[in-house]
Amino acid sequence: MGEPGRPIIQVEGLEKTYLTRTGERVKALSDVNFEIYDSEFVSVVGPSGCGKSTLLRILLGILPKSKGTVLLDGSPIEGPSNNIGVVFQEPVLFPWLNVFQNACLPIRVKKLDRALYEERSRALLAMVGLRDFSNKYPFELSGGMQQRVSIARALVPDPPVLLMDEPFGALDALTREYMNLELIRIWEESRKTILFITHSISEAVLLSDRVFILSPRPGSIREIVKVDLPRRRSLETISTSEFGQIAKFIRGFLGQGDGEGTAVL
Amino acid sequence: MVFYSRTGLTVLCNKAGGFSVSRLAVHKDKIPSIIFLFVALISWEGLVRFLDLPPFLLPGPINVLRELYFGLAGGVFLVHTWVTFQEIIAGFVLGVGIGFILGVLISEIRIVEQTIYPYVVALQALPKMAIAPLFVIWFGFGITSKIVITALVALFPVLVNVIVGLQTVDAKQLDLMNALNGSKWQTFRMCKLPSALPIIFAGLEIAIVLAVIGAIVGEFVGAEAGLGYLILLLNFKLQIATVFAVLIILSLIGVLLHYLVRLSGKKIVFWVGEEKRVVIGG
Ligand SMILES: Nc1ncnc2c1ncn2[C@@H]1O[C@H](COP(=O)(O)OP(=O)(O)O)[C@@H](O)[C@H]1O
Numbered sequence: 001m002g003e004p005g006r007p008i009i010q011v012e013g014l015e016k017t018y019l020t021r022t023g024e025r026v027k028a029l030s031d032v033n034f035e036i037y038d039s040e041f042v043s044v045v046g047p048s049g050c051g052k053s054t055l056l057r058i059l060l061g062i063l064p065k066s067k068g069t070v071l072l073d074g075s076p077i078e079g080p081s082n083n084i085g086v087v088f089q090e091p092v093l094f095p096w097l098n099v100f101q102n103a104c105l106p107i108r109v110k111k112l113d114r115a116l117y118e119e120r121s122r123a124l125l126a127m128v129g130l131r132d133f134s135n136k137y138p139f140e141l142s143g144g145m146q147q148r149v150s151i152a153r154a155l156v157p158d159p160p161v162l163l164m165d166e167p168f169g170a171l172d173a174l175t176r177e178y179m180n181l182e183l184i185r186i187w188e189e190s191r192k193t194i195l196f197i198t199h200s201i202s203e204a205v206l207l208s209d210r211v212f213i214l215s216p217r218p219g220s221i222r223e224i225v226k227v228d229l230p231r232r233r234s235l236e237t238i239s240t241s242e243f244g245q246i247a248k249f250i251r252g253f254l255g256q257g258d259g260e261g262t263a264v265l
Numbered sequence: 266m267v268f269y270s271r272t273g274l275t276v277l278c279n280k281a282g283g284f285s286v287s288r289l290a291v292h293k294d295k296i297p298s299i300i301f302l303f304v305a306l307i308s309w310e311g312l313v314r315f316l317d318l319p320p321f322l323l324p325g326p327i328n329v330l331r332e333l334y335f336g337l338a339g340g341v342f343l344v345h346t347w348v349t350f351q352e353i354i355a356g357f358v359l360g361v362g363i364g365f366i367l368g369v370l371i372s373e374i375r376i377v378e379q380t381i382y383p384y385v386v387a388l389q390a391l392p393k394m395a396i397a398p399l400f401v402i403w404f405g406f407g408i409t410s411k412i413v414i415t416a417l418v419a420l421f422p423v424l425v426n427v428i429v430g431l432q433t434v435d436a437k438q439l440d441l442m443n444a445l446n447g448s449k450w451q452t453f454r455m456c457k458l459p460s461a462l463p464i465i466f467a468g469l470e471i472a473i474v475l476a477v478i479g480a481i482v483g484e485f486v487g488a489e490a491g492l493g494y495l496i497l498l499l500n501f502k503l504q505i506a507t508v509f510a511v512l513i514i515l516s517l518i519g520v521l522l523h524y525l526v527r528l529s530g531k532k533i534v535f536w537v538g539e540e541k542r543v544v545i546g547g
């Protein structure tokens with residue numbers, strides 16, 4: 001995937017209606033329109049249940065849409081793509097595989113070059129601070145460590161596009177801060193296109209080029225906020241007045257009723 | 266080595282052939298059941314002597330142990346044990362194999378489920394022992410008919426647990442395999458089957474116990490050798506003390522095999538029970 005500024009993900013008139021087992025229709029997304037450009041970091045914030053995970057699953061190609069167009073690099077998304085990596089809200093590790101084997105799962109499934117990618121997997125595990133835990137099993141790890149394994153796993157096949165669904169929600173504040181800085185570093189070095197769902201407004205502002213604010217269910221894009229803070233960002237960025245202004249502006253759209261918007265970085 | 270099973274039967278022995286005090290100390294909780302065993306045996310012997318019961322009605326434990334010794338030393342028990350053991354193992358392996366393959370096919374291939382699953386359910390409700398006489402007619406008085414009967418009773422718990430196990434796979438794990446663009450076969454091999462293993466092993470534990478019953482009942486229906494055959498024969502001759510001795514061998518086989526299946530299950534599905542200890546944070 002080539003030059004910056006080119007749209008990588010294009011979504012037009014996207015709608016998703018779930019049919020529940022009782023025959024009820026739940027409209028989760030309604031008329032969603034946006035574009036995400038090559039190497040861009042976009043965060044999505046919105047009240048709980050507004051369809052953020054639904055959007056991610058449609059982009060991931062594991063959930064069929066009801067209406068609209070969804071393009072990845074110009075072609076319609078009809079199923080899972082090798083160009084997309086994902087970190088789910090929960091770690092989703094296999095309890096019968098150790099940390100290293102879990103991180104290497106994409107290598108086995110996608111039949112990638114073992115020697116090359118296993119080396120990469122080792123480096124990524126070291127990056128997320130789990131070098132000494134390669135032989136441990138998921139049940140021997142804390143929830144936060146498990147999520148870091150799943151982040152390493154998503155990065156192992158080096159996908160140009162990364163979708164992340166509240167990946168740091170289960171981490172304690174310090175680890176979350178560290179992971180944010182690591183993500184900034186990874187993104188700046190690899191120039192991936194990242195769609196990042198979060199509950200934390202400050203996290204969204206710190207990481208993103210743009211923040212998409214979704215309306216309550218059925219979710220649609222309520223506002224797109226451009227974050228014009230200089231790169232490379234660090235923890236000092238948070239204490240600038242520009243940062244505070246943007247965060248406040250975004251919070252204004254989410255209202256007081258949604259307690260989740262108040263999560264601290 | 267310390268063998269113990271859920272049935273509460275406890276067998277203690279070690280390489281030296283005696284009780285090891287340190288090992289006993291580890292299993293302090295087993296002491297009440299061992300004391301109970303001795304109290305029961307002594308009361309039994311006392312009761313038999315006090316009431317002066319004839320051995321063909323109820324032999325005392327000393328009598329039984331003597332018969333056990335003579336049966337083993339004379340080699341008679343070993344011959345029949347070997348026959349029954351073969352039936353149990355062959356029947357178990359066959360039943361588990363067929364049950365597993367059927368379970369996988371029913372779970373994974375819709376048309377197979379639609380075609381044969383209703384009949385499988387119907388067949389499961391049928392008491393398998395009721396068809397045992399047919400197998401003796403079809404496969405003869407030899408070992409084959411007993412293997413088939415054993416396989417049939419061992420098959421269903423495996424079949425059912427394979428189906429249930431494959432259904433209980435975590436939807437989030439399936440999402441992951443799907444997102445990684447895994448093929449149906451990869452998803453089965455890398456995700457669904459390992460997820461199902463704990464439940465499949467629970468089925469194997471039931472299957473091995475049923476396999477022992479299947480082999481014995483099969484021999485009751487018609488056989489030329491085996492512990493079940495021996496029990497019938499001795500019963501007929503009113504050698505009840507020897508029947509009890511055979512029953513001891515039979516329970517030892519049952520406990521040992523169940524223990525082996527349970528142990529291999531614990532080794533293979535090591536993650537079961539550990540997952541709930543996960544700490545949130547850091
Ligand atoms: N499989 C499903 N069937 C029916 N309704 C669903 C299903 N998945 C999600 N929903 C509903 O769709 C809405 C959006 O869900 P989701 O995308 O998970 O929200 P978010 O991730 O923003 O919290 C919610 O109201 C949820 O109840």
Ligand SMILES: [Mg+2]
Binds near residue numbers: 052053054089165
């Ligand atoms: Mg969600």
